[in-house]
Amino acid sequence: xxxxxxxxxxxxxxxxxxxxxxxxxxxxxxxxxxxxxxxxxxxxxxxxxxxxxxxxxxxxxxxxxxxxxxxxxxxxxxxxxxxxxxxxxxxxxxxxxxxx
Amino acid sequence: xxxxxxxxxxxxxxxxxxxxxxxxxxxxxxxxxxxxxxxxxxxxxxxxxxxxxxxxxxxxxxxxxxxxxxxxxxxxxxxxxxxxxxxxxxxxxxxxxxxx
DNA sequence: CAATCATATTTGTTTCTGGTTATATAACTG
DNA sequence: CAGTTATATAACCAGAAACAAATATGATTG
Numbered sequence: 001x002x003x004x005x006x007x008x009x010x011x012x013x014x015x016x017x018x019x020x021x022x023x024x025x026x027x028x029x030x031x032x033x034x035x036x037x038x039x040x041x042x043x044x045x046x047x048x049x050x051x052x053x054x055x056x057x058x059x060x061x062x063x064x065x066x067x068x069x070x071x072x073x074x075x076x077x078x079x080x081x082x083x084x085x086x087x088x089x090x091x092x093x094x095x096x097x098x099x100x
Numbered sequence: 101x102x103x104x105x106x107x108x109x110x111x112x113x114x115x116x117x118x119x120x121x122x123x124x125x126x127x128x129x130x131x132x133x134x135x136x137x138x139x140x141x142x143x144x145x146x147x148x149x150x151x152x153x154x155x156x157x158x159x160x161x162x163x164x165x166x167x168x169x170x171x172x173x174x175x176x177x178x179x180x181x182x183x184x185x186x187x188x189x190x191x192x193x194x195x196x197x198x199x200x
Numbered sequence: 201c202a203a204t205c206a207t208a209t210t211t212g213t214t215t216c217t218g219g220t221t222a223t224a225t226a227a228c229t230g
Numbered sequence: 231c232a233g234t235t236a237t238a239t240a241a242c243c244a245g246a247a248a249c250a251a252a253t254a255t256g257a258t259t260g
Contacts (some may be wrong), residue, residue: 007104084120085172207255211251
């Protein structure tokens, strides 16, 4: 699955950011955004299917928590690109890459 | 604009990856994927509009190069999440975050 | 068990996306 | 300038995704 697609929506990144603070129930999440509850539930489903969040029933509620694993994969993918902004070799590196 | 949306397509991440090696003409990019040239041109437009690539005419061709700036923003956004996989404090941290 | 609260799913509709083919544009070549 | 090469845009279509409204499910409470 594609983590980037799951993160492509601002409400969904907002949810992720809010879960970085602490786990929250659906109602808590709903109250953070100007979106109806079914819409939030659908966003949560997308995030769940992308493996970015987990759910745990707690009494009547469902508590969503961040699952950082897919973010870690993005972090790993970015590794390849860090050289582009690491240090002042940038211009030289760019030049060498474009003229192998 | 949303960098994640621009990265949500596997062909587009493939293009980005290929440009991490070196800048390439459109035709070179086309030859790397099993899609038609117009499809590639449209993907390139999306990447251009997201600021992920730049173009420079070179004679008859157009050379696309990576612009890492938006990736760097993602890198910065991820900063907030690195604590989740940094060190073995993970479980304790998670617990504290969920029970403030 | 009936009522209620919290959340999820369904439905109908609309919009977006990505692919293709066909065509336009712009630069080079003889 | 006619022909060719490289790339972009247009037009069209099918499938995916999104939104709103209504409804279903599942736990809790009296």
